[in-house]
Amino acid sequence: MSEYTQSLKISTSIARLRAEANVTQAVLAKESGLDQSRVSRIEKGEVVSSADVDRVLEALDVLGTPSAKAFMEYIDREWQHVEPPSFWNPERACLEITEDTLNEIETFLAEEDHPWPLRRQIERQRESLLRAASFLGRLHHNIAFIGDMGVGKSTAISFIFDLLVPPSLADKTFNRPVLETGAGGTTICEVHIKAGPEFGISLLPMSDAEMRELVSDFCASKWALHMSEQREAGETVGISREAERAIRNMTGLGRKRETVEGKIVYQDPVGDVAKSSSSEDEFRTRILTLMNLDDRTRREFWYDSSTRKHPMEWVTETFKAVNNGRLKDAPLPKSIDLLIPSFGRAFGELDITVIDTKGVDDVAVREDLDHRLKDPRTTVVFCSRFNDAPGTSTRVLLQHMRQTFSERFDTGKVSVLALPRSEEARAMKDDLGEQALTDAEGYEFKRMQVSSELSAEDLAGVPMLFYNVEADEAATVRGDLFAQLSRMRKAVEERLFDLCAASQDIIKNHEAQALNAAIEEVANRLNTFLRGNRGLGAREQLAHVDAINTIKGVRYASTLWASTRRGGEYTGLNVVHLIGVGAARDAKRRSESWFKSLDAFLKSLKADEGLTLANRTIDQIAASAAATKRAFLEAAQLGGVEVYRKPLSQTPVWSACASEWGRGPGFKLRVADHLENWFSNETELKDRLEQMINGLWEQKVIAPLVRLVEESAPEADPTPSNIIPLKGRMSA
Structure with a gap:
């Protein structure tokens, strides 16, 4: 944290402490022996001496400000591992304990004579502590x-x-x-x-591309009406009501209300522009011109x-x-x-x-x-x-x-x-x-x-x-929503306390032979389990199946029509995203039995009285396994998207799909048939995704656990979690 940022945080906190104590600047200045202008400068965050800050805080303490003494201790604390939290952070006490624990871990790891199972476990816990502390240190939520x-x-x-x-x-x-x-x-x-x-x-x-795609859809739907093209089961294609309303307003082509022979009717200027255009391209160009996009800055x-x-x-x-x-x-x-x-x-x-x-x-x-x-x-x-x-x-x-x-x-x-x-x-x-x-x-x-x-x-x-x-x-429902946010943070805080306690147990008792023996025995047994249960289950469902089922079940033909015009990547129906979802769902199904077996195995270890001293270690292994599962499923979803995005964007199948509109009932099923045929023929992509999923299983799940139980295991997951290694992909 920069000195300026730290000074600003201190100044705003002092102003808040004074306000909470219902003390005026004049009273605070008198008690601290400073000019009132000096107190004002401190509260504004201007450059002031630490001695002046100390005098103001001591004065606030004398004046009965409940948190003044705690704040003095807070600003004297040094933070080496965790980003300094706000003094008002609800979980500040937990973060202070975390910082102290990380200091102890650093000292412990600096001594290289500790048994490797202990070092590996402490290293893993340090990573988990830093992630959880980063979450709690930030106060922003949605x-x-x-x-x-x-x-x-x-x-x-x-x-x-x-x-x-x-x-x-x-x-x-x-x-x-x-x-x-x-x-x-x-x-x-x-x-x-x-x-x-x-x-x-x-x-x-x-x-600009999104805007032009939307206008293109608008114009295509209106041009189709103008040309009286065949409609899908009495339904017309078009854009959303709110988007059409905005385009009409931006072009000045809103429907006009008129009274004809005593009846209210609406004249559509868009239809007039279409009728006076020689082609859909000319119609679209005129609409874009009327929108004056260059002036909308x-x-x-x-x-x-x-x-x-x-x-x-x-x-x-x-x-x-x-x-x-x-x-x-x-x-x-x-x-x-x-x-x-x-x-x-x-x-x-x-x-x-x-x-x-x-x-x-x-x-x-x-x-x-x-x-x-x-x-x-x-x-x-x-x-x-x-x-x-x-x-x-x-x-x-x-x-x-x-x-x-x-x-x-x-x-x-x-x-x-x-x-x-x-x-x-x-x-x-x-x-x-x-x-x-x-x-x-x-x-x-x-x-x-x-x-x-x-x-x-x-x-x-x-x-x-x-x-x-x-x-x-x-206020009642606001309180309920605040309770939801508090519950989210509380779950992470409890996890942090557990991690701190587990780390401190090892550091405090690392010389006890019984503890070392128990942890080493857990490592040996887990290693045996991993050697016998390393592979991921067989694929249960192809990644594109969910996307095809969604297409068949789309409520409005307009949604699917818009997607076919964008190579399947439309905000209302993103086929590539659905393929990623399908890949993640299949990955979850095929890994479910493995994680259940691991859970049962860890429970059996906890039930072994001879391993009681290593119970915290077993709990942390379970928590690590849960984290690897989340990482694996997220990576599987990203992997499905990465494998299929480029091939799907370049295939002519979308033109064939879009051209099915206007050929009578069954538009959705005809589009689904085109895509199913395309997916069936792309066996190389299926194999590529399968190879990737198995690689991700090894990288995201097995490797981190093996790292805990094998002394010679390499660092697990050396690449960032949002990077998916693709065969033949050029590195940056």
Whole structure:
């Protein structure tokens, strides 16, 4: 940490300590013997002497500030291994113990005469300590809301986090949300709400290629209507409602309302442009010209008090304009950041970003949602209507997590938020058919119902939350969400304490022959197990099968049509991503019996009274095995993507697939047939992926465990976990 950063942290902490003690700068200056201007400079982070800081802290201690003495000890502590945490970090005490343990480990490893099994175990624990400490040292977390379109997700977020215009500025309660709401298909992209220096909106624009692909889809669908091409079972292709609305606004070609012979009709200027164009290429060029993309360069918008609008009113209007493509200098966004001063204050020391994901309208296993599901710093809130809870997409994604990640559901990672409307909770009935007398009782009936359903699907342990924006206190559900984040951090903190205790046991008792003998015996037995159980099970399902099944089950032909026009890599249906998911699911299935055998073996070691002294060692081996499993499955998914991405992007099969549109019913099945034939013929890719999966098994699972039990074993996993070695791939 730089001296400037350290000085800034100390200064802001001193200001906070003084404020918490309800002491003025004048009183503090008098007690410390400094000028008030000097105290002010200290709190502003200007260069001051450590002696002045000590005098101020001593004065705060005398004035009865509870944490002043602890803060003096905190700034005197030296951090060699762990990034110095904030004084206000809830897990600071655990991180201090971790730093002390790492110092002891460094001293222990500096002495080369210790038995190698002890050294290997301590080395492994040092790596785990550093990873866990890095996680707890950071205070930033995400809360990602995921749900089907139209369930009320954006409305709930607005009310839960007080993203509302004042009641006096809205005619109805439901018109108060800052986030644009509607019956689904409203928000054009993912929205991030976070703390900022002032009220503002920042956007990440679509790339030029993404923008042109979207416009190309828009024009292709409109041109097809103009040419009266055959429709798929009465269905038309096109882009999402929110994207079409934005393009129309950006081009000035919004539908116009007219009254003809007493009836209201809408004239479509886009159709007029199409009719006056000689080809689809000319039509697309004219649409792009009308959008003035070169002039759309503005990325940030900041509240100006001279507008005399309430800040939240300004945010609401500006967000709506950006989201709908109404600003002449703003591009179409890929994501939007809403910056709100002091946002997330209710979560204490944690720095929170709330993420409103794009609603699920068709395929739930999307790449953007996968990113949230796999991010260890994100707690996911699955939103659903009360009567439909837990909801279709929730079930699909929970099953996806179970089949692909081996994720536990009771660690704070996920929860289900049911969004009841008036009287829905009280319409619930108990087993005797008696209706609920209160909303709380109705919530409990629904909780029991959903818990039973999820348990039957092997999805037990998912917390169930409820929030009625008209009747329930937002603070209650905020507290529930904070509890989820705390549970995530608590699990890592407990892991850190266990690692510290295990390391200190070895360091403290390393000279005891009984301990050395027990650890060495565990190593020998594990080595024997690995020698007899090294191979990965046989492949159970080809990686592309899940992708083909998803294509056959797509709800809207438009989703598949858009994917075929992009070589299979469309945000709403990414075939390459689904191949990676399929590879990970197969890797999980074929490794499941091996990990169960290892678990049973380790339990048998713990049951051996002669190995009692090595129980902590056995526990750490189990934890290491769990970590290797996660690493293997993540690498398998990445491997499936890496093997198939380039060949799929270059094959002409996509042109054949796209050309199937307009040839009558059965578009989805015809596309699936084309792709199945292509996959069947690409035997080399199947073999290449199989070779990679087996190599990853050896690299990610076997090698790290062998390193613990064989003195001559090389360093395990020398490459970063996000690098997949491909046969014939040139190194950078």
